[in-house]
Amino acid sequence: MRIIQTQQDIDSLQYSSLPPTFLKHIQDYFAQLRNSFHDKDDLRFSLQPSGPILILEAGDNLHDLSLVGFRREDDGLFGSCPEYVELYDLGNIQIYKIAVMNTNDYIITLFTQVGIHHKEVEQWLKELAQV
Secondary structure (H helix, E strand, O other), rough: EEEEHHHHHHHHHOOEEEEEEEHHHHHHHHHHHHHHHHOOOOOOOEEEOOOOOOOOOOOOOOOHHHHEEOOOOOOOOOOOOOEEEEEEEOOOOOEEEEEEEEEEEEEEEEEOOOOOOOOOHHHHHHHHHHH
16 A cells, blocks of 8 residues: 655655556646645645545555554444545556545545455445446
């Protein structure tokens, strides 16, 4: 799992194994949030007060994401109630965008590639995306 809150976090993704279209999508989304919340040229901008962007990766235990507030005791991400799940086709890959609103001012946005998780996770995301 990767946690994105600042431009530095976005810049560090250049060295990741994310597909280029996925990386561009995350960069564009971060820029959209920065531009809507703050001055687009402020390099100190952080998503910390309003909620991070999380990139879920293969092997992440979605039943225990305690590090970011989805406790094991509550079944992790599965115990949350996403506001929405959207499926995006980026040409060479598909991704899910999952938004979990903790308060009106704090939204955790998660992104993950289709097909990299266990069958149970993929089915859950697919069902939520179709609602």
